[in-house]
Amino acid sequence: MNKVLILGAGQLARMMELAGTPLNLDVKALDVLSNKVVQPLAPEYICGDLETGIKNADVITAEFEHVAHNILAKCERSGKLYPTSNAIKIGGDRRLEKALLESCNAANAKHYFVNDKVDFDKAIEHLSLPIIFKTALEGYDGKGQWRLKSAADAEAVWQDMADFLTASKTTVKQGIVAEQMVPFDREVSLVGVRRVNGDVAVYPLTENHHTDGILSVSLAAPVNAQLQKQAGTVFKALSDKLNYVGVMAIEFFQVGNQLLVNEIAPRVHNSGHWTQQGADTCQFENHLRAICDLPLGSTALIRPTAMVNIIGEDTVPDAVLAIPSATIHWYNKVKRAGRKMGHINVSGNNELQLAERLQRLADILCKQAFPDLSGFAKSYIEKQS
Amino acid sequence: MNKVLILGAGQLARMMELAGTPLNLDVKALDVLSNKVVQPLAPEYICGDLETGIKNADVITAEFEHVAHNILAKCERSGKLYPTSNAIKIGGDRRLEKALLESCNAANAKHYFVNDKVDFDKAIEHLSLPIIFKTALEGYDGKGQWRLKSAADAEAVWQDMADFLTASKTTVKQGIVAEQMVPFDREVSLVGVRRVNGDVAVYPLTENHHTDGILSVSLAAPVNAQLQKQAGTVFKALSDKLNYVGVMAIEFFQVGNQLLVNEIAPRVHNSGHWTQQGADTCQFENHLRAICDLPLGSTALIRPTAMVNIIGEDTVPDAVLAIPSATIHWYNKVKRAGRKMGHINVSGNNELQLAERLQRLADILCKQAFPDLSGFAKSYIEKQS
Numbered sequence A, B: 001m002n003k004v005l006i007l008g009a010g011q012l013a014r015m016m017e018l019a020g021t022p023l024n025l026d027v028k029a030l031d032v033l034s035n036k037v038v039q040p041l042a043p044e045y046i047c048g049d050l051e052t053g054i055k056n057a058d059v060i061t062a063e064f065e066h067v068a069h070n071i072l073a074k075c076e077r078s079g080k081l082y083p084t085s086n087a088i089k090i091g092g093d094r095r096l097e098k099a100l101l102e103s104c105n106a107a108n109a110k111h112y113f114v115n116d117k118v119d120f121d122k123a124i125e126h127l128s129l130p131i132i133f134k135t136a137l138e139g140y141d142g143k144g145q146w147r148l149k150s151a152a153d154a155e156a157v158w159q160d161m162a163d164f165l166t167a168s169k170t171t172v173k174q175g176i177v178a179e180q181m182v183p184f185d186r187e188v189s190l191v192g193v194r195r196v197n198g199d200v201a202v203y204p205l206t207e208n209h210h211t212d213g214i215l216s217v218s219l220a221a222p223v224n225a226q227l228q229k230q231a232g233t234v235f236k237a238l239s240d241k242l243n244y245v246g247v248m249a250i251e252f253f254q255v256g257n258q259l260l261v262n263e264i265a266p267r268v269h270n271s272g273h274w275t276q277q278g279a280d281t282c283q284f285e286n287h288l289r290a291i292c293d294l295p296l297g298s299t300a301l302i303r304p305t306a307m308v309n310i311i312g313e314d315t316v317p318d319a320v321l322a323i324p325s326a327t328i329h330w331y332n333k334v335k336r337a338g339r340k341m342g343h344i345n346v347s348g349n350n351e352l353q354l355a356e357r358l359q360r361l362a363d364i365l366c367k368q369a370f371p372d373l374s375g376f377a378k379s380y381i382e383k384q385s
Helices: A011-023 A050-056 A069-077 A085-091 A094-103 A117-126 A151-167 A225-242 A283-291 A318-322 A351-364 A373-384 B011-023 B050-056 B069-077 B085-092 B094-103 B117-126 B151-167 B225-242 B283-291 B318-322 B351-364 B373-384
Strands: A003-007 A026-031 A036-039 A042-049 A059-062 A111-114 A131-135 A145-148 A176-180 A186-194 A200-202 A206-211 A214-220 A246-255 A258-265 A305-311 A327-330 A340-347 B003-007 B026-031 B036-039 B042-049 B059-062 B111-114 B131-135 B145-148 B176-180 B186-194 B200-202 B206-211 B214-220 B246-255 B258-265 B305-311 B327-330 B340-347
Touching: A003 A011, A003 A050, A003 A069, A011 A026, A011 A283, A011 B011, A011 B327, A026 A050, A036 A050, A042 A050, A042 B042, A050 A069, A059 A283, A069 A085, A085 A094, A085 A225, A085 A258, A094 A111, A094 A176, A094 A225, A094 A258, A111 A117, A117 A151, A117 A176, A131 A151, A145 A151, A186 A225, A186 A283, A200 A225, A214 A373, A225 A246, A225 A258, A246 A283, A305 A351, A318 A351, A327 B011, A340 A351, A351 A373, B003 B011, B003 B050, B003 B069, B011 B026, B011 B283, B026 B050, B036 B050, B042 B050, B050 B069, B059 B283, B069 B085, B085 B094, B085 B225, B085 B258, B094 B111, B094 B176, B094 B225, B094 B258, B111 B117, B117 B151, B117 B176, B131 B151, B145 B151, B186 B225, B186 B283, B200 B225, B214 B373, B225 B246, B225 B258, B246 B283, B305 B351, B318 B351, B340 B351, B351 B373
Parallel strands: A003 A026, A003 A059, B003 B026, B003 B059
Antiparallel strands: A026 A036, A036 A042, A111 A176, A131 A145, A131 A176, A186 A200, A186 A206, A186 A246, A206 A214, A214 A305, A246 A258, A305 A340, A327 A340, B026 B036, B036 B042, B111 B176, B131 B145, B131 B176, B186 B200, B186 B206, B186 B246, B206 B214, B214 B305, B246 B258, B305 B340, B327 B340
């Protein structure tokens, strides 16, 4: 039996244990708050400390990219860490991410690094408005971002960012990446997986919808072959360059027929949760297969499937369960506003059936907690006719 | 969060925890050997004894029908046991089972109860040869059975059974059920689920193949509507009669267009394991939904799916994982000849694709361990053309 240690004991580790157990993988996770190794599905069951965890593991991986660098270094020294700390760090630092994209000629938004007022002014000079400024480190779900739409606001935005940089207590020096905002048609992502021997498999491109900067709905359905190929080429280039092992997600802006990389997540990804019900092999199992050096599983779409995030709510009406194919995945987390608490996967034998089931779901769920779902379902139904 | 206690901590409890965790159900199991309550996925994690387990649980259920009657009685007194001890016992005693079938007018093989030589002679007089004699208690997977094909062997068979009855140390008095052997065309089973309010949902009829008395392959594909209706009617009658709550499986002999009940399992069932990948909602989740009084999930077939049992082997070639849709479910059990160690689910977008994938699986697996798979796959492919 392969023993897997995951850095981070949140929902992604939990879903990896659920996917790995049938394969007889022994999945443990490091709770980074307590620094204890636990069973992801029974976090009160403490199995030891990090050192023992590293010693006992056959392979080590991470469920998030903001793992403390000293922990990553320790794991890497054991020779068991997949992907490499380098790849994990790239997901946690937009400057490294941008450098990787440039080195692979992967199309992405025009950008500029900002560390001080001189850089800031240069960024405004070189980029057209509107510009989005993002912290290089630890920004996620729309946090740590500033938008500059009019030159008149530049001074105020800079002041706010300067205060932020001054207050920043990160170990690695914090910084800002200024990006020319892309007038995109939609946001899509590609979840893919790469094995040690270089085998790569990618899932169908997923269409993503955000509410207040947080992913709310992901939709997986038959996709445009040209876009799929474009995304696959980017995945191959980036993952080869990193000698990547495991699942990696790439978020794109689609502008006409072109995909621009928005960001990279060196891990299983929220926009891939639909694969639990909608793909031959789910992303969690494929990540584990890759890091345990087992054959990758088919990434084929079984049938059109959507994922709806449950944000800030710890209950949904039981009636959800009566919708055919609806599957609820709770994360067993304490309720907090804006927190990802779980998700619901829904499938249909065709896109119209999926759209109708999503409409039924939207009708049942609390409108305040799922503000955009009803509109999404309605427009999706209209697209089918 | 609903707290579920399962009597028995084997693979069925394990798969119930896997299915229940995403629903935020807290699933614990009683290891009947140690009499301790454990986490099915981490059996070394001991959570207390039976009394504490009963106290902490919201609902209690069983993963096998041979639970000691004093344990069932204790659980029933708590008011939390689903299904009832009566229903569970019926699955563990062929005499009760036959009585239930008769009371519901459910077609089944002609039979006779045997406790002594007088009964034995009467059975031979009333039933035509060949006759199969089955122990009333604790027989499973073809164990505890005698076949009488020729009258000349009667004395020897009786002597063997008489020795068995004398040696029997069961708490409930052991006995024999003599059954006229049915020249059936095939064996099928129906897995269904019933909720407290009487709602019933049944999965598509599954075709079952046995090797040496143990289930080897189950096949779920679009079925004959008349047979499906017939089976559904029997399920409704039996489950209503028992005021059943949870998943129950009914094994049938198909003779022409008629289904004769072979036996009943008051629990999730091996012939329903294909539902993990092949149905909208798997049998494990539906059992938990029913006992927790949640809406039943759709039992619709997603696509043709087969389950192949792994018997007596604790490893299969990695190449199995490269077959699209192939999913391995290991039970984390110590290897023993004839023991169910895990199963593999395989699906296809149509029956021909499924048949071809099964052939590929048969080609990879060890011929000795899966003696009948190749022949099954070949004849299944032929049927499609």
